[in-house]
Amino acid sequence: MATDELMRKALDAIGEPDSPLVKEVFDRLLATEPPDGPMTVQQLAELLDVSPHTLRYYERIGLVEVDRDASGYRSYRPEAVRRIVFLTRMRLSGMPIRDLQHYVQLVDAGDDTVPERLDMLLEHRDTIRRQIRELTLSLAATEYKIATYGGSTAP
Amino acid sequence: MATDELMRKALDAIGEPDSPLVKEVFDRLLATEPPDGPMTVQQLAELLDVSPHTLRYYERIGLVEVDRDASGYRSYRPEAVRRIVFLTRMRLSGMPIRDLQHYVQLVDAGDDTVPERLDMLLEHRDTIRRQIRELTLSLAATEYKIATYGGSTAP
DNA sequence: CTAGAGCTTCGAGCGCGCTCAAAGGCAAGC
DNA sequence: GCTTGCCTTTGAGCGCGCTCGAAGCTCTAG
Incomplete structure (x- = not known):
């Protein structure tokens, strides 16, 4: 699998290659469907660090279909788990729920919509990059203020 | 706006913390008051790329005091401009307004609160770092999905 | 058998951060 | 003088993304 390579790339990019936290998150959120069988709402909620409420909400608004035992x-099949893992990651990077709804509509509409989906992902990638740049700037500003701190709002 | 250019300069310079460029950039970015005199609400809004509504709102909730001509x-003195520039940057990196209110309370309370303010900044620095790490992961996930795109929600 | 925790559905409520509307004042151009 | 447009204040409204409550069912421990 290319997962190892991918992980190394990501970890390198993060700059803390040996952080167990990063590795854990990456294992959990990118390449994962741990129990490999159906999951309960509670289990999935813990896996993703969201509340069961949120998962039920996602189902209600049409982001995913979930079986019942x-x-x-609720009984989340691996397919549903994978989708929700992906959706959660997109949410974490700021994709609006509206867009996620559109995206899953496209997925459910079949292969004809692949180009549009790809467009969405490309655009989201740019959005994430902008966010990182913005945050890097804020980080530098914060560190500057910490370093030069004199007590006023101005350096 | 010139912000992009400024940002690029800042990012280029971040690798070298002792660069005079860093100081210059952040003097402008963090301590800036371009016209060097009082500004109107409209001017400041354009400078920060926020709406005049937002600036009035910030004043209403006690984040800053603003003169009247x-x-x-409204007539924003350089001091007020500097404060709002700083606050806006903190907002951009996700600091809640509640915290900003607390922060300016500390500022207005005098030098005795410097340690607590420093604590806030240090904590916020960590928050920003976590956000960047999180976003980097999402970026990797998005790029992975783009690269391996087969049409399903799963890799 | 019973208590208690957790599941179900559904509608309603909430916290955040703006964003707008209403009613009126000020300044510049025709 | 009048119109246009931005300014003022204040309270209210809104979009987002959950989050909770109520009423009832199910599973597990004791």
């Missing part, structure tokens, strides 16, 4: 409880 | 119009 014999008792009527 | 003979006609009753």
Whole structure:
């Protein structure tokens, strides 16, 4: 699998190659579907560090279809888990829920929509890059202020 | 706006913390008051790429005090401009308005609060770093999906 | 068998950060 | 003088993304 290579790339990019936290997050959020079988809402919520409420909400607004077990409880199949893992990662990087709804519509509409989906991803990639640049600037400003701190709002 | 150019300069310079360029850039970025005199709400809004509504809102919630000219119009003194430039940058990196209110309270309370202010900045620095790490992961995930795109939600 | 925790659905509520509307004042151009 | 447009203040409204509450069902421990 190319996952190892990808992980190394990501870790290098992050600048803390040995951070176990980073590796853990990466394992969990990118390449994962851990139990490889159906999951409960609770399990999936813990995996993604969101609330069960949020997962139910995502289902309600049409982001994913989820099975029910014999008792009527939610049972997330690996396919659903994978989708939600992806959606959660997009949310974390600021993609609006509206866009995610559009995206899954495209997915469900079939292969004809691949180009548009790709466009969305490319655009989102640029958005993430802009965010990183913006944050890097804010980080530098914050560090500058820490370094030169004199007590006023101005350096 | 010239912000992009400024940002590029800043990013180029970030690798060299002792560069005089860094100081120059951040003097302008963080301590800036381009016209070097009072500014109107419109001018400041354009400078910061926010709406005049937002600037009035910030004043209303006590983030900054703003003079009025003979006609009753807002007139932002360099000191106020500097504060708002700083606040805006903190907002851009996700600091909640509640925290900014607390911060300016500390500033207005005098030098005794310097340590707490420093704590806030240090903590915010860590928050920004976490955000950057998170975004870097999302970027890797997005690029991975673009590269391997087959049409499904799974890799 | 019963208590308690957690699941279900559905509608409603909330916190954040603006954003706007209303009613009126000021300044510049025709 | 009048119109146009931006300014003022204040309270209200809004979009987003959850988050909770209520009423009822199910599973597990004791």
